[in-house]
Amino acid sequence: MLDGLDRALIHALHIDGRASFTQLATVLAVSPQTVSRRYERLREQAALRVVGLPDHQLTGHEQWLLRLTADPETALDLAHALVRRPDTSWVYLTGGGTEIVAVLETPLGTAHGHSLLLHELPPSVGLTAVSAHHLLHSYLGWRTPWRMSANALTPQQQRMLCGTRFTGYGGTPTPDRYRQMQLSPADHALMDALRRDGRAAVAELAADTGWSPATVSRRLDHLRACGAIFFDIEIDPALLGGSVKVLLWMVVAPARLDEVAASLARHDELAFVAHTTGPTNLVAHALCRDTAALYHYLTHGLGTVKAISSLETAPVLRTLKAVGPSPSAGPPSRRG
Known part of the structure; x- marks a missing residue:
């Protein structure tokens, strides 16, 4: 079971997923060692993960919600095929176990991007029905966490985490909120690395992008400040x-x-x-x-x-994939 400190740590990571253990300890009024132990325990026992997510509008993408129905014998195979794709998230097995619901992200303006996905699925999945719903506007979710997972800190503690550079969950975007950004291959590599592990050390991110650690820090600060990337938490909601x-x-x-x-x-x-x-x-x-x-x-x-x-x-019935890649894609790194 989670206690008050666990819940406070989860709330704090919602606000700043990359806050150091020292910063978190100051806000929570405990030692950095205590924060580190609690964080590792939550990762092992509560499936806690911090993931960095690109803002799909600023990075030139749009999102679709797919409802796919397959034969009972092949529905799970179809779901796992969707899990393995890098452009999907929130893959659920629903209803009687024959329907799969998933979020698909496609480049903006791609003609029938969801239809192209269907042509790429294995022919053996026994697909029997498809509906695609364009996500036009989110009122809750993505940048705004579930209230029951972010209700433990006082307003003063929240302000301490927000600091002067970033405010709110994932940073307050600039007035150019919906102006599409031009991203380099290294930017995409950085975002891919943060989607795998939102708390990856700067040295690891430098190795993934080919940038120096100083360049990684500056670029990440810029992407967060303009709202192009934000951080979310995965945890067992039960x-x-x-x-x-x-x-x-x-x-x-x-x-x-x-x-x-x-x-x-x-x-x-x-x-x-x-x-x-x-x-x-x-x-x-x-x-x-x-x-x-x-x-x-x-x-x-x-x-x-x-x-x-x-x-x-x-x-x-089952959540096969959340916002980040499947944990089986590789072991999480050590970070502080």
């Missing part, structure tokens, strides 16, 4: 009260969509809320303590939102 995981597909009248989505983003039970294309125009990811809590939320939480005209629930 330890934070999210044992039951459900995807919610909703239909809301367009005139009420922004109002409803913004309201749902304030619900403690939701970790992700986004506007999508398709027959359902709002998708959310619910995390509840147990099935009784889920029932209560569906009936007394979502059930009171009159603007939701249709609701489909899809229980998540």
Whole structure:
């Protein structure tokens, strides 16, 4: 079970995933050795990972939410084929175990990028149905963490971590927030390395990019300051009260969509809320303590939102991939 210090450390890493153990210790009022031990224990027992993620709009990409259905005998093979791809994240096995839901990132303007992916899948996966939903706007998730995983620090502690260079989760972008950046091959190598391990040492990042450690530090500071890269946490949500995981597909009248989505983003039970294309125009990811809590939320939480005209629930049976590459891609490095 997680105690107060564990939860505070998780919250702190949400704010600054690359804060040193010394910085974290100052905020948490413990020794750096205690922070180091807790961090290693959370990695081993709670599947904690810090990952660096590019802002898809600033780096010239767009995101699709795919729903794929396959034969029962081949659904897991299809899911693992998606896991192995570098352009996918959040690969879930849902429903009765024959549906796979995944997020796909494609270069901006690529014609039918999700269709190209389907042509690249093994012919033996037994694909029986496909729907692709363009993620148009996220109200909760990505830069904004699930409230139950980031509710342990006082406002003063949060300000101590934000410091003068970066504020909020992952840094406050400049006014050029949506101006696409020109990235070099070394920039992409840096982002790939941080997606594997958001706390990789500067020396390791230098080896991956071919830059000097000083250049890596300057470039990383710049990418964070302009919002092109931010840091997120992967952790087993069951330890934070999210044992039951459900995807919610909703239909809301367009005139009420922004109002409803913004309201749902304030619900403690939701970790992700986004506007999508398709027959359902709002998708959310619910995390509840147990099935009784889920029932209560569906009936007394979502059930009171009159603007939701249709609701489909899809229980998540397995999470095969989160935002970072599969941990089996390689052992995490030591960092401080």
